[in-house]
Amino acid sequence: MSAEEDAADVARVLAGDVSAFEAIVGRWQSPLVNLAYRYCRDRARAEDLAQEAFRRAYRSLASWRREAAFSTWLFALATNLYRSEIKRLPPLSAPLDEGVAALDRRAAEPLIDEERRDRVIRNAVLALPAKYRDALTLFYFHGMDIARSAASLGVPEGTIKARLSRGRDILRSKLPSLLRNA
Amino acid sequence: MKPEEIDRVLAGESDIVPSSGFVTSVMDAVIAEATAPPLAFPWKRAWPLVAGFAALIPWLAFLLSRSPVTDGPDLYAWFQMIVPMATGWVAAALAMTVAITVWSLVRTFARYFPSVGAQP
Numbered sequence: 001m002s003a004e005e006d007a008a009d010v011a012r013v014l015a016g017d018v019s020a021f022e023a024i025v026g027r028w029q030s031p032l033v034n035l036a037y038r039y040c041r042d043r044a045r046a047e048d049l050a051q052e053a054f055r056r057a058y059r060s061l062a063s064w065r066r067e068a069a070f071s072t073w074l075f076a077l078a079t080n081l082y083r084s085e086i087k088r089l090p091p092l093s094a095p096l097d098e099g100v101a102a103l104d105r106r107a108a109e110p111l112i113d114e115e116r117r118d119r120v121i122r123n124a125v126l127a128l129p130a131k132y133r134d135a136l137t138l139f140y141f142h143g144m145d146i147a148r149s150a151a152s153l154g155v156p157e158g159t160i161k162a163r164l165s166r167g168r169d170i171l172r173s174k175l176p177s178l179l180r181n182a
Numbered sequence: 183m184k185p186e187e188i189d190r191v192l193a194g195e196s197d198i199v200p201s202s203g204f205v206t207s208v209m210d211a212v213i214a215e216a217t218a219p220p221l222a223f224p225w226k227r228a229w230p231l232v233a234g235f236a237a238l239i240p241w242l243a244f245l246l247s248r249s250p251v252t253d254g255p256d257l258y259a260w261f262q263m264i265v266p267m268a269t270g271w272v273a274a275a276l277a278m279t280v281a282i283t284v285w286s287l288v289r290t291f292a293r294y295f296p297s298v299g300a301q302p
Contacts, residue, residue, distance in 0.1 A: 018212065018213055018216045019209075022209050025208045025209065029204055030200060033198065033204070034197045046198070047200060050208075051207060051208050055208070055211055058212045058216075059215070088293075118191045118195075121192065122191070122192065136192065140192040143193070144193055172183060172185070172188065176183065179183070
């Protein structure tokens with residue numbers, strides 16, 4: 001994805017050519033939908049969230065300062081929107097402790113397949129307290145890139161590192177019981 | 183579970199592909215927004231305020247005309263006259279502020295804690 005293409009398309013949109021925004025949507029649809037999906041684990045909801053993110057990006061395109069890459073600005077905008085929308089919508093998964101308690105009541109199966117285990121781990125991230133959930137979600141979404149995660153969240157890199165560490169600790173402490181009972 | 187294993191699971195998640203009509207759907211929404219007529223000034227809602235201000239001017243002129251004529255404007259007398267009237271307005275504004283705050287809190291609680299107060 002080219003930064004020059006983004007800059008050129010943004011300039012065209014700001015000059016009044018709305019159709020130039022289609023190229024931006026085409027280039028960034030997959031990352032924005034996937035980031036939304038990691039926040040809600042629901043494909044239809046992820047597309048709704050991404051659509052709203054693009055609409056907001058269109059509305060505030062003039063506020064993009066060219067010191068930062070367009071992608072940085074777009075991800076920060078989308079991340080803010082997803083975080084606030086997720087707060088408003090009912091969660092798909094119960095909080096970690098509730099989940100463990102509910103799962104304890106079920107008869108545990110001795111073995112779970114890998115796919116199910118991976119799903120449990122990914123859902124467990126969503127059940128973390130918001131600041132750890134955001135750090136982990138963005139860190140892995142951005143290919144374990146601390147700087148990009150920090151830029152998306154608008155926090156210093158040190159904060160991301162601390163939250164990642166704490167988030168992973170919580171996750172590791174809860175996972176054995178979640179996996180045992182999944 | 184080892185940290186590397188968590189990294190592998192979370193970093194190795196495969197991407198989903200947006201549906202084929204996603205770009206069209208976004209562009210429809212964007213174009214609808216871009217071509218929508220600008221919002222008209224809400225005169226229907228604003229006219230009582232405008233009328234209130236319009237009525238205020240002759241009322242203030244009337245009050246000033248009743249104040250005793252001296253070398254200059256007698257502000258003390260004017261304040262003595264206007265403060266008892268203003269007290270009612272201040273009380274009304276305070277009551278309205280409290281009512282709006284309580285109403286917002288009730289709505290916020292209802293949204294974020296829908297189960298509170300619900301019948302078992």
